[in-house]
Amino acid sequence: ILNVEQSPQSLHVQEGDSTNFTCSFPSSNFYALHWYRWETAKSPEALFVMTLNGDEKKKGRISATLNTKEGYSYLYIKGSQPEDSATYLCAFIGSGYALNFGKGTSLLVTP
Amino acid sequence: EAGVAQSPRYKIIEKRQSVAFWCNPISGHATLYWYQQILGQGPKLLIQFQNNGVVDDSQLPKDRFSAERLKGVDSTLKIQPAKLEDSAVYLCASSLGAAGGPETQYFGPGTRLLVL
Numbered sequence: 001i002l003n004v005e006q007s008p009q010s011l012h013v014q015e016g017d018s019t020n021f022t023c024s025f026p027s028s029n030f031y032a033l034h035w036y037r038w039e040t041a042k043s044p045e046a047l048f049v050m051t052l053n054g055d056e057k058k059k060g061r062i063s064a065t066l067n068t069k070e071g072y073s074y075l076y077i078k079g080s081q082p083e084d085s086a087t088y089l090c091a092f093i094g095s096g097y098a099l100n101f102g103k104g105t106s107l108l109v110t111p
Numbered sequence: 112e113a114g115v116a117q118s119p120r121y122k123i124i125e126k127r128q129s130v131a132f133w134c135n136p137i138s139g140h141a142t143l144y145w146y147q148q149i150l151g152q153g154p155k156l157l158i159q160f161q162n163n164g165v166v167d168d169s170q171l172p173k174d175r176f177s178a179e180r181l182k183g184v185d186s187t188l189k190i191q192p193a194k195l196e197d198s199a200v201y202l203c204a205s206s207l208g209a210a211g212g213p214e215t216q217y218f219g220p221g222t223r224l225l226v227l
Contacts, residue, residue, distance in 0.1 A: 004153070032213030043114065044154075044202070044218040051213050089153060093213060098167060099144075101153030 004092050006102035013080050013109055020076045021105040023090030027071035031093040035064055035075055038104070039086040047075075047088075080109040113137065115219035117203050123225045129191040132222045136184070136205030142166075143180055144216060145188050146202040154202055160186065161209060193226045200224075 005024040013019050025033065035047040048057040053068040061078045077084055087106045091099035116135040124130050136143050142161050146154035157176065158168040162183035171178070175194070180186040190197055200223050204216040 034213075034215070036218075041220070043220045046215045046217065049213050049215055091153075096167070098156040098159065099154075099216065101146075101155070103151065103153045 004090060004100050004102040006088075006090055006105050008105060009103065010106040011108070013107070015081060015109055015111050017080050017109075018076065018078045019080055019107070020074050021088055021107075023073045023075070023092075023102055025071050025073075025090075025092040025100075026094060027069060029095040030068045030071075031095065033066055033068075033073050034091040034093075034099060035073070036089040036091070037086045038089060044089065077107075080107075082109045082111055085109050115203055115205055115217055117201075117219035117222055119222055120220065121223045121225075123227065124193055125227050126195055127192040129189065130193055130224065131187050131189045132201050132203075132224075134186045134188070134203030134219060136186070136203070137207075137217055140205035140207050140217070141183075141209060142206045143186050144204040144206075145178055145186070146204065148200040148202060148221070149196075150199070157188070190224075193224075195226050198224055198226045 007022050033050045036044040038044040048064045050066040055066040057064050063076045066073045087104040089104045091101045118133050144159050145157045148154040157171045158178045159166040160180040163180050178188045200221040202221045204218045206214045206216045208214045
């Protein structure tokens, strides 16, 4: 079992604020890093799969960066909206097959 | 395209009872995964199938949990007998390619199990 840490554990921002979260993972034997968004009572939704050091990916107001040498990824949300409220999970794949998930960052965006 | 289907969505049982969960992956997806997510923790892989063969079941408590994927399509996960600590969300996911790739895993809505 590989140690994946996410911070902060929870976050409360106002509508329109920009925010970011961190995912830390082992820097050795890196294969891929996944980001998911999980809204209450819904299915976790894939946001990004990142494989290369220096990768930057963007989907609307959400973007992510990857640093495999130091073992971290940032997820950014620009101009947060109430519908962005969810738990954001990152998951690391190393030399094995399995996704190793962090505990997630719970985001609440209030109007 | 239909997503990953799971049933039931919610289940409440007493300890020592048995329970089974069902998953229907996205059509054509070779790999199927079962995860357990205990409150306050990230999802943990229980078992991974590629077609109808087991790829990884190292974290499956085999004394009480079992899973099968007959014909390489649907899958069932069973707990017999259940313990209080089995209360969790059980997520099923599938991916198109072979196990171990960086492909996106598509998740179902999960089954929320409460053991009393």
